[in-house]
Amino acid sequence: MTAGEPPLLAIDALHKQFAVPVLRGIDFTLRAGEIHALMGSNGAGKSTLCNLIAGIHRPDSGNMRLSGQPYQPASLHSAEASGVRMVMQELNLFPTLSIAENLCFNRLGNRAGVINHQALRDSARAALARLNLDELDPDTPVSALGVGKQQLVEIARVLAQPVRLLILDEPTAALTDPQIDQLFGQLDILRSAGIGIIYISHRMSEIQRVADRVSILRDGALIATENADEMDVERMVHLMAGPAMARIPPKTPTTIAATAASNGSATKPGHVVLKIEQLGRQGAFTDINLELRAGEVLGIGGLIGSGRTELLRTLFGADTADTGGIRLAADDFSRLQQLRNPAEAIAAGIGLVVEDRKGQGLLLDKSIALNIGLGQLGTLHNRLGIVNDKAIADNSAEICRQLDIKHDDLQQPVAQLSGGNQQKVLIGRWLLRDLQILLFDEPGRGVDARSKLLIQELIRDLAAQGKAVIVVSSETEELLALADRVVVLSNGRLAGEFTADTVSEQALLEASFRFYTTAGQKVAPPLEIS
Amino acid sequence: MSPSIVGRIRLPWNSLGLVAVLLVLILLFSSLSDYFFSAVTFRTLANQIPTLTVVAVGMTFVLLIAGIDLSVGSVMALCAAVMGVLMADSGWPLVPALLASLLTGLACGSFSGLVSARWAIPSFVVTLGMLEIARGGAYLVTGSETKYLGPAVGRIGEPIAGLGLSPALIGAIVVVALAQFILVKTVFGRYMIAIGTNEEAVRLSGINTVRWKVVVFAIAGVLAALGGVFQLGYLQSADPNAGIGLELSAIAAVVIGGTSLSGGRGSVVNTFLGVLIIAVMQTGLAQLGVSEPGKRIITGLVIIGAVLFDQYREPLGKLLTRRYEPKRGIS
Ligand SMILES: Nc1ncnc2c1ncn2[C@@H]1O[C@H](COP(=O)(O)OP(=O)(O)OP(=O)(O)O)[C@@H](O)[C@H]1O
Numbered sequence: 001m002t003a004g005e006p007p008l009l010a011i012d013a014l015h016k017q018f019a020v021p022v023l024r025g026i027d028f029t030l031r032a033g034e035i036h037a038l039m040g041s042n043g044a045g046k047s048t049l050c051n052l053i054a055g056i057h058r059p060d061s062g063n064m065r066l067s068g069q070p071y072q073p074a075s076l077h078s079a080e081a082s083g084v085r086m087v088m089q090e091l092n093l094f095p096t097l098s099i100a101e102n103l104c105f106n107r108l109g110n111r112a113g114v115i116n117h118q119a120l121r122d123s124a125r126a127a128l129a130r131l132n133l134d135e136l137d138p139d140t141p142v143s144a145l146g147v148g149k150q151q152l153v154e155i156a157r158v159l160a161q162p163v164r165l166l167i168l169d170e171p172t173a174a175l176t177d178p179q180i181d182q183l184f185g186q187l188d189i190l191r192s193a194g195i196g197i198i199y200i201s202h203r204m205s206e207i208q209r210v211a212d213r214v215s216i217l218r219d220g221a222l223i224a225t226e227n228a229d230e231m232d233v234e235r236m237v238h239l240m241a242g243p244a245m246a247r248i249p250p251k252t253p254t255t256i257a258a259t260a261a262s263n264g265s266a267t268k269p270g271h272v273v274l275k276i277e278q279l280g281r282q283g284a285f286t287d288i289n290l291e292l293r294a295g296e297v298l299g300i301g302g303l304i305g306s307g308r309t310e311l312l313r314t315l316f317g318a319d320t321a322d323t324g325g326i327r328l329a330a331d332d333f334s335r336l337q338q339l340r341n342p343a344e345a346i347a348a349g350i351g352l353v354v355e356d357r358k359g360q361g362l363l364l365d366k367s368i369a370l371n372i373g374l375g376q377l378g379t380l381h382n383r384l385g386i387v388n389d390k391a392i393a394d395n396s397a398e399i400c401r402q403l404d405i406k407h408d409d410l411q412q413p414v415a416q417l418s419g420g421n422q423q424k425v426l427i428g429r430w431l432l433r434d435l436q437i438l439l440f441d442e443p444g445r446g447v448d449a450r451s452k453l454l455i456q457e458l459i460r461d462l463a464a465q466g467k468a469v470i471v472v473s474s475e476t477e478e479l480l481a482l483a484d485r486v487v488v489l490s491n492g493r494l495a496g497e498f499t500a501d502t503v504s505e506q507a508l509l510e511a512s513f514r515f516y517t518t519a520g521q522k523v524a525p526p527l528e529i530s
Numbered sequence: 531m532s533p534s535i536v537g538r539i540r541l542p543w544n545s546l547g548l549v550a551v552l553l554v555l556i557l558l559f560s561s562l563s564d565y566f567f568s569a570v571t572f573r574t575l576a577n578q579i580p581t582l583t584v585v586a587v588g589m590t591f592v593l594l595i596a597g598i599d600l601s602v603g604s605v606m607a608l609c610a611a612v613m614g615v616l617m618a619d620s621g622w623p624l625v626p627a628l629l630a631s632l633l634t635g636l637a638c639g640s641f642s643g644l645v646s647a648r649w650a651i652p653s654f655v656v657t658l659g660m661l662e663i664a665r666g667g668a669y670l671v672t673g674s675e676t677k678y679l680g681p682a683v684g685r686i687g688e689p690i691a692g693l694g695l696s697p698a699l700i701g702a703i704v705v706v707a708l709a710q711f712i713l714v715k716t717v718f719g720r721y722m723i724a725i726g727t728n729e730e731a732v733r734l735s736g737i738n739t740v741r742w743k744v745v746v747f748a749i750a751g752v753l754a755a756l757g758g759v760f761q762l763g764y765l766q767s768a769d770p771n772a773g774i775g776l777e778l779s780a781i782a783a784v785v786i787g788g789t790s791l792s793g794g795r796g797s798v799v800n801t802f803l804g805v806l807i808i809a810v811m812q813t814g815l816a817q818l819g820v821s822e823p824g825k826r827i828i829t830g831l832v833i834i835g836a837v838l839f840d841q842y843r844e845p846l847g848k849l850l851t852r853r854y855e856p857k858r859g860i861s
């Protein structure tokens with residue numbers, strides 16, 4: 001940038017208040033050709049700031065300049081007209097439309113409004129190719145994709161059009177390493193082309209890999225902007241947490257070996273509570289054999305679309321299996337059965353924290369209390385069926401405290417919480433139920449570093465109480481920190497089991513790719529290890 | 531109003547709005563017509579209201595879970611026909627005949643609910659089918675003739691001496707109170723709201739959504755039958771052509787009451803106010819000598835106006851209470 005040239009985006013004393021002040025006098029600059037990371041704990045105001053830049057909300061006061069010109073986007077649309085585009089934290093695709101229609105939604109037809117399907121498919125393929133997603137068929141409806149793939153389509157959609165300023169709000173929360181590498185490759189290209197990028201993530205390692213500068217938000221105030229190479233993890237954590245850090249001392253993530261040693265669960269596992277036998281579901285996974293023991297955390301790794309989510313959903317009875325089944329300790333494993341619906345699973349003591357919190361988890365425009373208490377309604381009532389609101393409110397308040405859910409009051413609609421806090425509400429719903437087997441699908445999605453530790457601790461606690469836990473995670477660090485034992489799914493098949501002695505990031509990654517290379521099967525993105 | 535788990539309660543000021551509309555209508559008609567504020571008017575209203583009220587209460591529950599029941603008018607006719615035939619032709623006494631009628635409603639509602647919930651068929655389609663089935667049933671049962679019952683059922687609609695209110699009106703008010711209680715206080719009410727908001731999330735919380743949806747349609751069926759009983763008492767006859775278009779009046783009352791057609795939000799009390807508004811308007815316009823076409827046009831405008839008002843109630847309410855800016859699907 002030559003001296004005197006105005007920055008791509010200059011923000012001056014920006015204020016925004018909802019029920020309470022959320023942004024309090026933000027000054028911020030984004031240069032052309034830089035990746036500027038925005039960090040802060042859940043509810044710090046990152047998404048809100050980006051929503052103002054992208055025209056989704058309007059600031060109460062303060063002003064913005066884009067390349068020196070006054071910039072007051074009246075809507076998402078007018079921001080896009082100025083070349084400002086954003087990948088939002090939550091998925092915003094049309095589930096019933098095809099990938100191609102989603103990718104080209106605002107330029108579907110010609111001037112007469114007629115759609116040329118071939119042209120649509122071609123431009124969709126081009127957009128997908130940039131993210132190395134050639135294996136996706138543009139005609140597939142988006143609803144057929146898992147959360148991770150939907151996230152990639154969302155990114156592809158935004159990258160498919162000309163952009164000057166790109167905002168990515170936690171784009172990698174649902175992605176696995178190979179896709180993240182691919183995304184970063186694209187970001188590098190955009191950066192060299194002089195595009196300014198605002199990048200939000202809770203994963204420190206990513207920040208250090210891609211960011212040129214880092215800004216830290218805390219409670220609606222921008223408290224530091226520094227060059228990324230001058231900022232180490234410890235300093236970031238310190239700045240983000242501020243005085244609140246004293247409340248909960250940050251624990252460094254433990255390795256499998258360390259957890260195993262500290263609670264001894266690897267050396268003396270409990271009795272078997274669940275046997276999975278030859279479980280298979282068409283198009284998702286085949287021939288899964290596993291045993292789950294009381295007191296252990298079983299991690300499941302693998303790439304996006306490898307069948308992990310489907311496996312959990314089948315165990316929970318949300319989908320049905322085609323082959324095999326499960327045996328439960330309750331009837332001495334005498335019966336090979338398939339659960340037909342979630343209600344049956346709960347009766348059998350199995351619960352699932354879903355991955356897609358917006359679509360399948362939360363009642364977005366209902367209160368925090370109802371969302372947390374939903375699973376408990378069946379028990380917290382008197383003989384006439386009258387809900388014990390007091391007990392539910394108390395429980396919800398306790399969950400909010402335990403999980404550090406930032407909120408104004410319990411009657412506030414969940415939609416008004418920040419993404420990470422919404423995730424914690426969803427987890428909270430399941431912590432309240434006394435179930436023997438808990439399945440977590442990406443529990444740390446969108447959650448800040450400190451809360452991630454809190455959740456990991458809670459999951460370890462559950463295991464320590466003798467419960468059996470399965471955790472699916474795309475974050476290798478999380479698997480290593482949490483699990484006693486890790487299995488990897490690759491293209492719907494078990495591709496290895498690792499314990500403290502045998503596990504490593506490299507080994508997990510290799511196993512993830514194992515069954516994609518066989519002839520005749522769809523091939524995953526090429527292995528890229530940096 | 532104490533806070534409720536359902537979310538910030540919209541009821542107080544939101545019901546007040548409807549009450550205000552109702553009062554304005556009453557004042558308007560009283561000033562335009564000398565007869566409006568009279569015992570005759572009250573009696574006409576008292577006769578009209580009970581049927582529409584109970585049917586609209588059932589419809590409120592159905593709309594709350596993001597369903598719709600188009601069959602209520604036909605089901606009402608069928609149930610009244612069953613009761614009429616049992617009493618007139620088979621000589622059954624009132625109470626067993628009444629129970630048989632309610633059971634018929636229960637069967638119709640459960641059937642619609644089961645088919646639509648179990649096989650995930652839109653309730654619009656299933657109840658459209660039921661609309662035809664029940665109407666055909668009503669013709670079949672009565673041999674396509676109106677059954678005259680006379681005073682045997684008259685006491686359902688006659689004011690009880692000393693009280694001035696008919697059993698039908700009392701019954702309707704009890705239904706409103708009970709339904710509002712169920713909606714606000716019970717687990718079932720909470721499930722209805724939750725299912726209407728995000729059914730898949732409720733199912734994945736381990737709640738048997740199919741069962742609760744069937745219950746809702748069954749209740750709507752029973753209430754349609756009860757509406758039929760009330761109308762039987764008022765007309766003292768069972769007409770297989772009764773209740774044509776009733777589903778639309780019921781939906782209109784529910785919508786005027788602010789219940790969302792897309793589910794998850796609503797109030798029984800407000801539905802009742804919606805019923806009163808429709809009834810007062812119809813009676814008042816009739817007394818003013820407005821023609822039938824004119825009445826329909828005005829009613830239509832009021833429905834659209836009410837929904838528009840509902841759209842802008844949020845920003846208006848924000849001025850009166852502490853309220854959050856609606857979020858636009860982004861976190
Ligand atoms: N529409 C709204 N109404 C009321 N409060 C809101 C609204 N939107 C956001 N908030 C509040 O503003 C604060 C900041 O939210 P924001 O979504 O910007 O956080 P964030 O930094 O993106 O967090 P996360 O890492 O969890 O995504 C939160 O406390 C949230 O509850």
Ligand SMILES: [Mg+2]
Pocket residue numbers: 046047048089169418419420861
């Ligand atoms: Mg956010």
